[in-house]
Amino acid sequence: MSADRYPTEQPTIVTCGLPYANGDLHIGHLRSLVSADVVNRALNRIGQDSIYVCGSDMHGTPVAVNAAQEGKQPDEFALEWHERFLELFPQFNLSFDNYGHTHDETNTELTLDIVETLEEGGHIYDREIEVAFDPVEEQPLPDRYVEGRCPYCGEPARGDECDEGCGRHLEPGEIEDPVSSITGNPAEYRTRPHKFFRVSAFEDVLEEFLDGLEGTANARNQPRQWIEEGLQDWCITRDIDWGIPYPGEDDLVLYVWVDAPIEYIASTIQYAESLVDEDYDWREPWRGDGHIVHVIGRDIIQHHTVFWPAMLAGSDYNLPRAVCAHGFITIAGKGLSTSRNRAIWAQDYLDEGFAPDLLRYYLTTTGGLQQDIDFSWRKFGDRVNGELVGTLGNFVYRSLLFAHRNYGGTPDVGVSPEVEREIQAACDDLREAINEYNVRNVGLVPVELARFGNEYIQRNEPWHLLEEDPDAAAQVIRDCVQLAKAMAILAEPTLPETAATLWAQLAEDGSPGDATLAESLVAPPSTFEAPSELFEQIEEERLDELSADLADRMDLREEESEEDTIEPARIDFETFQSLDIRTGEILVAEAIEGADELVRLEVDIGSEVRQVVAGLKPYYELDELSGQTVVVLTNLEAAEIFGVESDGMVLAAGTDAKLLTTVEPADPGERIR
RNA sequence: AGCGGGAUGGGAUAGCCAGGAGAUUCCGGCGGGCUCAUAACCCGCAGAUCGGUGGUUCAAAUCCACCUCCCGCUACCA
Numbered sequence: 001m002s003a004d005r006y007p008t009e010q011p012t013i014v015t016c017g018l019p020y021a022n023g024d025l026h027i028g029h030l031r032s033l034v035s036a037d038v039v040n041r042a043l044n045r046i047g048q049d050s051i052y053v054c055g056s057d058m059h060g061t062p063v064a065v066n067a068a069q070e071g072k073q074p075d076e077f078a079l080e081w082h083e084r085f086l087e088l089f090p091q092f093n094l095s096f097d098n099y100g101h102t103h104d105e106t107n108t109e110l111t112l113d114i115v116e117t118l119e120e121g122g123h124i125y126d127r128e129i130e131v132a133f134d135p136v137e138e139q140p141l142p143d144r145y146v147e148g149r150c151p152y153c154g155e156p157a158r159g160d161e162c163d164e165g166c167g168r169h170l171e172p173g174e175i176e177d178p179v180s181s182i183t184g185n186p187a188e189y190r191t192r193p194h195k196f197f198r199v200s201a202f203e204d205v206l207e208e209f210l211d212g213l214e215g216t217a218n219a220r221n222q223p224r225q226w227i228e229e230g231l232q233d234w235c236i237t238r239d240i241d242w243g244i245p246y247p248g249e250d251d252l253v254l255y256v257w258v259d260a261p262i263e264y265i266a267s268t269i270q271y272a273e274s275l276v277d278e279d280y281d282w283r284e285p286w287r288g289d290g291h292i293v294h295v296i297g298r299d300i301i302q303h304h305t306v307f308w309p310a311m312l313a314g315s316d317y318n319l320p321r322a323v324c325a326h327g328f329i330t331i332a333g334k335g336l337s338t339s340r341n342r343a344i345w346a347q348d349y350l351d352e353g354f355a356p357d358l359l360r361y362y363l364t365t366t367g368g369l370q371q372d373i374d375f376s377w378r379k380f381g382d383r384v385n386g387e388l389v390g391t392l393g394n395f396v397y398r399s400l401l402f403a404h405r406n407y408g409g410t411p412d413v414g415v416s417p418e419v420e421r422e423i424q425a426a427c428d429d430l431r432e433a434i435n436e437y438n439v440r441n442v443g444l445v446p447v448e449l450a451r452f453g454n455e456y457i458q459r460n461e462p463w464h465l466l467e468e469d470p471d472a473a474a475q476v477i478r479d480c481v482q483l484a485k486a487m488a489i490l491a492e493p494t495l496p497e498t499a500a501t502l503w504a505q506l507a508e509d510g511s512p513g514d515a516t517l518a519e520s521l522v523a524p525p526s527t528f529e530a531p532s533e534l535f536e537q538i539e540e541e542r543l544d545e546l547s548a549d550l551a552d553r554m555d556l557r558e559e560e561s562e563e564d565t566i567e568p569a570r571i572d573f574e575t576f577q578s579l580d581i582r583t584g585e586i587l588v589a590e591a592i593e594g595a596d597e598l599v600r601l602e603v604d605i606g607s608e609v610r611q612v613v614a615g616l617k618p619y620y621e622l623d624e625l626s627g628q629t630v631v632v633l634t635n636l637e638a639a640e641i642f643g644v645e646s647d648g649m650v651l652a653a654g655t656d657a658k659l660l661t662t663v664e665p666a667d668p669g670e671r672i673r
Numbered sequence: 674a675g676c677g678g679g680a681u682g683g684g685a686u687a688g689c690c691a692g693g694a695g696a697u698u699c700c701g702g703c704g705g706g707c708u709c710a711u712a713a714c715c716c717g718c719a720g721a722u723c724g725g726u727g728g729u730u731c732a733a734a735u736c737c738a739c740c741u742c743c744c745g746c747u748a749c750c751a
Contacts, residue, residue, distance in 0.1 A: 217690065218677075298677070299746080327678070328745065335745050367686070372678060372745065379685075382700060390713060398710035405709085440687090444698085451698095458707070458715040466709095477709095537711055598749050615750025633751080642674095642749045649751045657750070 007048035010290040014040040017296040018057035021081035026343035036295035041493035042434040053267035055100035056082040060256035064242040074242040092356040093496045098271035107266035111259040117315040130189035132178040140239030148178040195237040202310040214322035216370040223305040291321040298325040327372035357495040365443035377546040392450040393535040399480035400531035409527035411474035419479040423486045427517040446491035453483045486520035505531040580635040581672035589625035606669015613646035631660040
């Protein structure tokens with residue numbers, strides 16, 4: 001890999017994964033959005049020509065499904081979310097140079113253009129595949145409209161992905177035992193022509209691409225395994241009516257993952273078109289010598305390191321220079337769950353009245369980009385109070401206040417060699433950090449400089465020097481003012497709002513977002529007003545409250561899901577009578593291979609011996625099970641679990657499956673009444 | 674079970690890709706200092722055989738193999 005270090009002469013494009021227009025954004029999404037924003041701003045600070053573009057992902061079956069549930073048209077539904085995103089982004093200081101959406105004209109046209117290019121290049125072919133169909137509704141069942149079993153690992157899976165088992169992307173027609181996820185009707189397969197993209201032909205291209213790919217290690221390593229296992233061609237059409245229609249095919253639309261990443265290009269084009277005074281050639285980054293940097297969640301690595309580069313290569317566009325795949329966010333060690341409201345919602349955070357910079361700082365500096373990070377209000381508060389308030393905010397405030405009181409602004413002397421070296425070192429650190437896409441260090445650099453600043457001012461005690469040695473005092477404060485100015489520039493990527501405030505306090509014109517590192521050694525104006533505090537301390541009680549509220553909310557949901565409350569709905573006696581519950585004796589108990597908890601039981605229920613599957617492995621030794629008297633619900637409909645038929649249900653109590661038995665010995669087959 | 678991530682002083686993390694003096698920083702603890710500053714800031718001390726075992730190497734937290742545990746996504750607790 002031999003790409004030039006930033007800053008380069010060529011333009012760079014930074015993108016984040018497209019927010020999906022079907023729901024509210026939470027801190028998980030923000031991690032993508034903010035990290036990419038930080039990368040873009042940091043590149044600009046070190047003098048790299050870089051823009052940040054993205055857009056909403058409007059297509060795909062989840063939007064179609066959710067829109068239908070709300071009785072809306074998909075475009076109307078998705079557009080509403082898109083608009084909400086647009087309102088939210090500025091509140092987190094996400095500085096998109098352009099933010100479009102995949103359903104707009106630019107993206108639609110470009111997508112069709114790219115698909116045609118791929119066709120002309122012979123990269124697309126027709127193949128008859130079996131598609132799940134709902135025979136009752138006479139409706140095709142693409143992607144998540146169908147559920148069934150993964151052909152590779154046997155796990156239950158969605159139509160487009162084995163989301164529960166091996167994680168493989170599934171091609172239409174691959175899934176076994178398909179059932180409509182809408183009606184529950186068993187689906188049947190019908191043969192139907194679809195379009196396939198010859199991804200397999202790009203193996204060499206992709207391997208070379210991965211060898212040179214910058215960004216996080218997971219984005220380089222994970223796809224290597226997929227390539228080793230052999231690349232599958234990729235079905236790029238679907239039988240729904242929400243999406244970009246496939247050219248020349250009336251009843252097919254493009255798979256959402258085709259037009260989604262193309263939005264990265266389309267958004268760049270829109271940016272170029274939006275400029276009035278200057279020229280921007282979008283072709284330079286995408287087809288010329290520029291650079292593309294993708295910031296994504298680690299769940300969409302495959303799309304950005306296999307499908308997308310293959311598409312780009314097949315239609316003569318540049319491949320990305322870097323893919324930065326960040327980890328997930330957990331709360332109290334548990335994964336976010338939107339359906340269970342287990343998340344910190346972006347809007348809720350703002351409603352709490354916290355400055356966006358605080359969350360930006362926390363999300364980008366808590367762990368490495370690739371690492372999963374755990375969110376807690378306590379840790380959030382510690383970082384804010386310690387590093388932002390105590391170290392950075394305090395240094396700037398004490399310095400500027402001292403300078404203003406005693407000199408009316410910047411003392412009229414030069415910066416000392418020691419401080420100049422220190423500032424330059426910090427600038428070097430920022431350059432180094434962004435060249436490694438290390439957003440954590442990007443955010444820590446200004447705080448570390450402030451640490452030095454605090455040590456420096458403490459060591460020199462200008463408050464004493466004021467009378468003892470006025471020249472020396474002026475020197476020290478001059479140095480501190482310069483350090484503060486450098487911090488404004490260095491902090492701008494992560495803390496843009498704070499940096500702008502500081503910039504104004506120094507009476508600087510414009511914005512630190514227009515400055516480059518070189519300016520960090522240029523003296524600020526000789527006069528400025530008294531500063532105000534950059535950050536507010538978060539009270540301990542406040543943190544306690546927030547923590548308690550969050551814990552309550554998550555605990556509540558736990559209880560609900562555990563059904564801890566007594567079921568209020570009464571049933572009549574007849575309903576009870578309809579349950580055929582009998583004693584049984586376990587004859588055989590053996591583990592089901594490949595399953596974590598499942599045990600296959602043969603249970604004698606008097607008149608016959610039943611095979612029953614139960615999740616007992618973690619709680620019992622298998623050989624102590626045989627011979628046990630248990631209680632069996634015998635007229636439960638049979639089901640196949642993990643590929644094993646289960647005819648009946650062994651009753652057990654609690655989450656750790658304490659088996660029910662009788663107090664007195666009982667023969668198999670005695671009815672429970 | 675699959676895929677992914679992790680295991681470093683009490684807690685949280687850096688370093689590991691490009692191996693080299695018993696190891697970063699923050700919080701917490703203890704002791705001092707300062708008083709310009711948002712009870713902030715500065716200095717010092719205590720505290721880790723870098724999950725385990727083996728291997729490669731003159732040298733491993735860093736490379737390789739195996740193992741154990743933790744976590745996330747999802748699932749099979751009928």
